[in-house]
Amino acid sequence: MTKAVAEGEIKKRAGIQSVEIGMRVLEALADLGVPSPLAAVVRKCGLSPPQTHRYLASLAESGMVRQNSNGSYDLGPAALKLGMSALARLDIYKIADEEIGAFCAATGSTVLVAVLGPGGPTIVRWYVGRPPVVTSLAVGSVMSILHSATGQVFLAFRPEQETEDLVNAELERDPAFDRAKIEALRQKARADGMAEVGGTLIPGLYAKAYPILNLQGVAILVATLVTTSGRSEKTSPDAARKLRRVCDKISAIVGGHPEKRD
Numbered sequence: 001m002t003k004a005v006a007e008g009e010i011k012k013r014a015g016i017q018s019v020e021i022g023m024r025v026l027e028a029l030a031d032l033g034v035p036s037p038l039a040a041v042v043r044k045c046g047l048s049p050p051q052t053h054r055y056l057a058s059l060a061e062s063g064m065v066r067q068n069s070n071g072s073y074d075l076g077p078a079a080l081k082l083g084m085s086a087l088a089r090l091d092i093y094k095i096a097d098e099e100i101g102a103f104c105a106a107t108g109s110t111v112l113v114a115v116l117g118p119g120g121p122t123i124v125r126w127y128v129g130r131p132p133v134v135t136s137l138a139v140g141s142v143m144s145i146l147h148s149a150t151g152q153v154f155l156a157f158r159p160e161q162e163t164e165d166l167v168n169a170e171l172e173r174d175p176a177f178d179r180a181k182i183e184a185l186r187q188k189a190r191a192d193g194m195a196e197v198g199g200t201l202i203p204g205l206y207a208k209a210y211p212i213l214n215l216q217g218v219a220i221l222v223a224t225l226v227t228t229s230g231r232s233e234k235t236s237p238d239a240a241r242k243l244r245r246v247c248d249k250i251s252a253i254v255g256g257h258p259e260k261r262d
C-alpha cells in the first residue's frame with residue numbers, strides 16, 4: 001500500500017468516526033427530550049465538554065441542532081424534517097405484520113393483533129400457532145374493553161376520551177365494575193406495560209397483551225399472546241418476554257419510546 005493510499009484510508013476512517021460521533025450527539029439530544037444545557041448533553045453522550053461543544057456547533061450550522069436564547073440545545077429544523085420524512089415512509093401495519101409473523105413462525109405462538117375500533121378492540125390479524133389455539137375469536141371479533149387483556153391495554157394507553165363511551169357501555173351491562181376498579185386496571189396496565197387475563201373472558205384461554213406505541217405514547221396496535229391452560233405454564237413466560245421485546249422493537253421503529261424492561 002502506497003503512502004498516499006494509506007493516508008486516504010486514515011482520512012476516510014476519521015470521517016466515518018466523525019459521523020458516528022455526530023450521531024451520538026444527536027441521539028443524546030433526542031433522548032433528553034427537552035432543550036438541554038451543554039452539561040446535560042455532555043453527560044448523556046459521554047464526550048468531553050469541548051468535543052461536545054464542537055460537534056453541537058457544527059451540527060447547528062447544518063440545521064440539525066439549534067441553540068436557544070438561553071443557551072440550551074435542541075434538535076433543529078433539519079433533524080425535524082428528516083424525522084418527519086422517515087415517519088411518513090413507515091407503515092406500522094406492515095412492520096407489525098412482518099415482525100410478529102416472524103416471531104410466531106419462530107416460536108409457534110398464537111398471537112392476535114387488534115386496533116381500537118368504534119365498537120371496541122377489534123382483531124385485525126390472527127397468527128395461528130403450533131398447535132393452533134381453538135377459540136371462537138377470529139379476525140373481525142370485537143372484545144371487551146374491561147374484561148379482555150387487549151382491551152385493558154387500550155384502556156391504559158389511549159386517551160381516556162377515546163375509551164369513555166366503550167367503558168360506559170360496559171358499565172351498564174356489568175354493574176360489578178365501578179370507576180375505582182377501572183382506574184386500578186388502567187394504572188396497573190400502565191405500570192406493568194401490559195395486561196393479562198386467565199380464563200375469565202373465555203374459559204381455558206389465557207392472554208397477555210402488549211402495546212405498540214407511537215411517538216406520543218399512544219397504543220396504535222395491541223399484540224396479544226393467546227395460550228390454553230394446558231400450555232400456559234410451560235410456554236407463556238418465555239414467549240411473553242419475547243413478544244414484549246418484539247412490540248418494543250416495533251414501537252421504536254415507528255418513533256415510540258417503550259420503557260426498558262427485562
